[in-house]
Amino acid sequence: KEKVEITKEQRTLMKVIVDAYSTHQIPQDVAKKLLQEQYSADENFLLLTEMATSQVQVLVEFTKNIPGFLSLDREDQIALLKGSAVEAMFLRSAQVFSRKMPSGQTEVLEERIRKSGISEEFIIPMFNFYKSIVSLHMVQEEQALLTTITILTPDRPYVKDQQAVERIQETMLELLRKLCVLQRPQEPQYFARLLGRLTELRTLSHYHAEMLTSWRTNDHKFTPLLCEIWDVQ
Numbered sequence: 086k087e088k089v090e091i092t093k094e095q096r097t098l099m100k101v102i103v104d105a106y107s108t109h110q111i112p113q114d115v116a117k118k119l120l121q122e123q124y125s126a127d128e129n130f131l132l133l134t135e136m137a138t139s140q141v142q143v144l145v146e147f148t149k150n151i152p153g154f155l156s157l158d159r160e161d162q163i164a165l166l167k168g169s170a171v172e173a174m175f176l177r178s179a180q181v182f183s184r185k186m187p188s189g190q191t192e193v194l195e196e197r198i199r200k201s202g203i204s205e206e207f208i209i210p211m212f213n214f215y216k217s218i219v220s221l222h223m224v225q226e227e228q229a230l231l232t233t234i235t236i237l238t239p240d241r242p243y244v245k246d247q248q249a250v251e252r253i254q255e256t257m258l259e260l261l262r263k264l265c266v267l268q269r270p271q272e273p274q275y276f277a278r279l280l281g282r283l284t285e286l287r288t289l290s291h292y293h294a295e296m297l298t299s300w301r302t303n304d305h306k307f308t309p310l311l312c313e314i315w316d317v318q
């Protein structure tokens with residue numbers, strides 16, 4: 086039986102990542118807004134672009150706190166942010182969806198999202214992903230590390246020094262592996278299942294431009310930051 090233990094520096098690293106992750110949250114809670122009232126497809130699209138814009142800003146602040154990230158080549162830092170922004174947004178959306186809510190509220194939220202204006206063909210893969218995240222019952226440490234590992238994906242377009250990114254990502258993967266073994270001794274495959282979600286996330290994010298342009302609204306208006314990050318307009 087493998088004797089797994091978290092070293093002192095791994096504990097410090099974990100604290101830095103989780104503190105940064107919980108500090109840099111979206112200011113206003115989109116789930117609360119969606120549960121308050123039914124919006125039109127146009128209003129929902131505006132809400133999405135507002136939420137996504139502030140989430141990108143929050144993501145930039147979060148990455149600054151990932152030990153080693155700021156010592157990467159500057160252009161590689163941009164390439165990693167650009168390459169992971171949509172995945173980080175879906176991961177965060179899934180985490181918002183998987184939050185414990187008073188009974189019946191999750192169903193209302195699901196209904197509001199289904200009717201929000203997103204085109205039918207993307208609803209199924211999106212909710213399949215959300216439900217697969219819900220079923221993992223992730224703790225905050227796992228959510229924070231999974232987002233960090235997503236950002237530190239070496240094979241994003243335009244990354245020059247992939248080795249340097251790999252080195253930091255491996256540190257995070259090793260820490261997450263240990264956490265999973267310690268948290269869930271009875272589920273030896275849990276770490277592998279977590280990483281499997283990242284594959285599903287990348288597949289879902291492939292459709293992001295079509296998902297946006299097919300949104301049932303007359304005016305697909307994006308902020309300059311989103312045009313930059315989402316390759317639209």
Ligand SMILES: O=C(c1ccccc1)c1ccc(-c2nc3ccccc3n2[C@H](C(=O)NC2CCCCC2)C2CCCCC2)cc1
Pocket residue numbers: 111115116119129130132133136137140171174177178179181182197198201203292293294296297315
């Ligand atoms: O089609 C989408 C898309 C967008 C950009 C790129 C690619 C796809 C696309 C992308 C997310 C969601 C999406 N799934 C959600 C699950 C739970 C709660 C809200 C969720 N949302 C949207 C949202 O605001 N997400 C926030 C969450 C915090 C982090 C920034 C993003 C709202 C927007 C108002 C209408 C209803 C859904 C729903 C749809």
